[in-house]
Amino acid sequence: MPQKKSDLLQGTLDLLLLKTIAPGPMHGYGIAQRILLTSKEVLQVQQGSLYPALHRLERKGLITSKWKESESGRMAKYYSLTAAGKKQFSTELEHWRRYATAISLVLEA
């Protein structure tokens, strides 16, 4: 069961989204599900965080969207990474690693 207070750390949501889209086009709902799954039910992305984040990334030109029929037969907006998005992803990944390492240094000191 997902924890009540999921409280995403600011700045990591974009990274998570970018990473999840990377292998191929996905729609918002599916992205959230996949993150929940691969994080072993720890990371729960709220709709109120998810869709604004997706719109934000699209406005920045990091992802593009296209309406398509989903596996369940409904229409859904499929997002894919742009070239800029791929670049941004690797930058942010680097930043996360650097940051997480630094935190560990302080915490485990």
Add this chain to the structure above:
Amino acid sequence: MPQKKSDLLQGTLDLLLLKTIAPGPMHGYGIAQRILLTSKEVLQVQQGSLYPALHRLERKGLITSKWKESESGRMAKYYSLTAAGKKQFSTELEHWRRYATAISLVLEA
């Protein structure tokens, strides 16, 4: 050299502060220095983040302060953990570990 855009992740600052104070009373300026040092110059806590955070923690009863002469001979405000602060620290540490692990799962998938 510290990176320009240090951008602390929201929510981790309190944890860092609590951890740094844990071994014994420290003043704000010293805390920031120590974090910079132990993180190998990666984590730079800005004054505009540091002091409000310290006040916040004190208001919540997680730390207490006392004016004392510092090693340099000036007056400085020394903060120490309260019992509630210690408890909060272990809770937040747990949360961070759980969270960082989950992120890694998604990122390294």
Add this chain to the structure above:
DNA sequence: CTACACGTGTCGCTAAACTATATATGTAGA
């Protein structure tokens, strides 16, 4: 006398994430 390290603090801003809500459809079960 100037610059820098020490030390605390605030104001105003931005932006991220959350809660709650709205909308719409299909399907399973009582």
Add this chain to the structure above:
DNA sequence: TCTACATATATAGTTTAGCGACACGTGTAG
């Protein structure tokens, strides 16, 4: 049939953290 739930997108309004830019004051080194 009615209800509940999964699928799917979206926004309005709120909170709050962290940041940049200041302001204040002292002591010391050059």
